[in-house]
Amino acid sequence: MHNEPLLGTGGLIFMGLYLFSLIGIGLAGRLARKDNTLSDFYLAGRGMGVFVLLLTLYATQYSGNTMIGFAGKAYRGGYQSLVMVVFMSSIIGAYLIYAPKLFRLSKKHGFITTGDFIHHRFKNTALTIIIVLLSIVALGNYILTNLKAIGYIVVAATGGKIGFAQGIIILSLIMVIYETLGGMRSVAWTDVIQGVILLLGVILIFIVIQIEYGGMVTSADIIKSNNPKFFIPPDWTEKRLWLSTIGLAFFGISVYPHAIQRIYAAKDESTLKRSLQIMVFMPLVTTMFMVVVGWVGLAQFPALDRQGSEQITIMMLQDISTKIPAMGIMIVLFLSAAVAAIMSTVDSALLAISSMVTKDLWGRLQPDKTQEELIRLGKIISWLVMGMAVFLAIELPQTIWRLMEIKLELLCQIAPAIFLGLHIKRLRSTAVLAGVITGALTAIIIILHPVLPARPWGIHAGMWGLIANVSVLGMCQFRFQNN
Numbered sequence: 001m002h003n004e005p006l007l008g009t010g011g012l013i014f015m016g017l018y019l020f021s022l023i024g025i026g027l028a029g030r031l032a033r034k035d036n037t038l039s040d041f042y043l044a045g046r047g048m049g050v051f052v053l054l055l056t057l058y059a060t061q062y063s064g065n066t067m068i069g070f071a072g073k074a075y076r077g078g079y080q081s082l083v084m085v086v087f088m089s090s091i092i093g094a095y096l097i098y099a100p101k102l103f104r105l106s107k108k109h110g111f112i113t114t115g116d117f118i119h120h121r122f123k124n125t126a127l128t129i130i131i132v133l134l135s136i137v138a139l140g141n142y143i144l145t146n147l148k149a150i151g152y153i154v155v156a157a158t159g160g161k162i163g164f165a166q167g168i169i170i171l172s173l174i175m176v177i178y179e180t181l182g183g184m185r186s187v188a189w190t191d192v193i194q195g196v197i198l199l200l201g202v203i204l205i206f207i208v209i210q211i212e213y214g215g216m217v218t219s220a221d222i223i224k225s226n227n228p229k230f231f232i233p234p235d236w237t238e239k240r241l242w243l244s245t246i247g248l249a250f251f252g253i254s255v256y257p258h259a260i261q262r263i264y265a266a267k268d269e270s271t272l273k274r275s276l277q278i279m280v281f282m283p284l285v286t287t288m289f290m291v292v293v294g295w296v297g298l299a300q301f302p303a304l305d306r307q308g309s310e311q312i313t314i315m316m317l318q319d320i321s322t323k324i325p326a327m328g329i330m331i332v333l334f335l336s337a338a339v340a341a342i343m344s345t346v347d348s349a350l351l352a353i354s355s356m357v358t359k360d361l362w363g364r365l366q367p368d369k370t371q372e373e374l375i376r377l378g379k380i381i382s383w384l385v386m387g388m389a390v391f392l393a394i395e396l397p398q399t400i401w402r403l404m405e406i407k408l409e410l411l412c413q414i415a416p417a418i419f420l421g422l423h424i425k426r427l428r429s430t431a432v433l434a435g436v437i438t439g440a441l442t443a444i445i446i447i448l449h450p451v452l453p454a455r456p457w458g459i460h461a462g463m464w465g466l467i468a469n470v471s472v473l474g475m476c477q478f479r480f481q482n483n
Contacts (some may be wrong), residue, residue: 006156008016013333023173025189026180027182040182054279055195056192056195058198059198059341059345060345067388078230079230082288085284095249095254095263112359113355113359131436138408140354143386151165153342167329171388172386176344197337198340201336201338203285248409251415252412258348293316298312342479355379362374409465412469413435428480434473438468444460
């Protein structure tokens with residue numbers, strides 16, 4: 001890997017100005033607030049139109065995992081990583097199943113968090129707390145994956161002059177400042193800018209890599225010659241893993257607490273549906289493009305270890321910059337896109353954690369607290385969570401992709417409470433609670449067990465947990481109905 005910085009002085013100045021302008025947007029969001037309420041701070045007053053809602057959903061959905069993790073996974077998995085396109089497309093299908101009905105309920109009852117819906121629907125405090133805690137742990141993990149990605153990018157951009165840990169700390173400070181200044185309004189406004197930059201960056205790097213390295217056909221010939229194993233048809237274990245991965249996305253990513261908050265924040269139901277209809281096409285120009293980047297990287301830089309493959313996108317950018325100095329502008333745009341993607345995801349997850357701790361945990365223990373007091377507490381929580389996440393991101397050795405999988409293993413266990421809770425009126429809270437506990441414990445045992453494989457029989461721990469979850473829920477529901 002080259003040691004030269006990807007960005008020259010001009011590029012670093014542009015990147016610095018862009019990053020610090022986000023604090024200005026945070027300040028603008030604070031000045032634009034209509035009142036000092038939880039709804040205004042955490043949902044931007046429930047007034048997002050199609051353009052803002054689409055871009056904030058897009059910027060939140062596609063993160064550092066897209067720019068760094070997806071390419072690395074494609075490098076390690078070869079053509080079979082095409083499943084990631086279906087993986088991301090399935091999420092929109094899940095939204096269309098439950099989001100419109102959840103939106104109508106949120107308008108009627110004033111939901112702020114996922115926990116608000118769970119408590120309203122089931123009237124079970126234990127169930128609400130468990131689902132909120134699972135969400136917080138999963139979102140904390142989500143922040144880790146993206147902070148790791150941002151560390152790699154800063155090191156490459158500066159040629160190591162700013163270290164991995166220093167890069168994470170600096171950008172984390174910027175994020176937590178503008179997030180606590182203006183809440184969801186600031187986050188959504190920055191997402192608009194970040195979403196546009198992300199889309200342009202992905203498209204440009206796809207085009208440049210196709211031109212510079214001969215495209216997909218040339219890369220396929222090289223891979224087939226050097227690594228024929230990547231063209232062996234998948235066996236049944238790998239096919240089960242494909243289906244398991246799709247299930248993980250469908251039931252895990254679709255119930256992201258920060259995505260649910262965006263559902264609540266839509267101006268009206270028509271706005272929500274139109275935004276989701278456009279989102280259906282985004283995996284083709286985002287996930288697919290980054291998968292191709294990973295394939296081309298496999299052909300050009302073979303035999304990288306797992307950690308090295310996580311940085312394949314950056315390695316190719318460094319290689320291109322030495323061959324074609326005029327491509328500096330494209331590299332600046334791509335790195336801005338990567339940083340934008342990461343920041344738009346981290347700030348959203350941070351805001352969601354803040355709202356759940358504040359409203360679903362502390363707010364239920366201290367019902368006499370005013371909304372102003374809860375907002376102040378939420379801002380303190382944001383700083384504490386970010387500090388802990390920065391420390392763990394620097395210290396933990398796991399790859400970005402594996403951390404993302406662990407997050408989804410836990411979030412899957414929340415899905416039955418939302419999907420079934422919205423559509424089955426007679427569903428009992430005790431049955432859902434028993435299912436969630438069983439599913440979460442099953443997934444955690446498989447993840448942590450020193451002997452069991454991470455994916456028994458080619459199926460993720462989270463999907464085994466979900467099977468146990470729904471099975472126990474069904475048995476308990478049947479028993480209650482027959483007593």
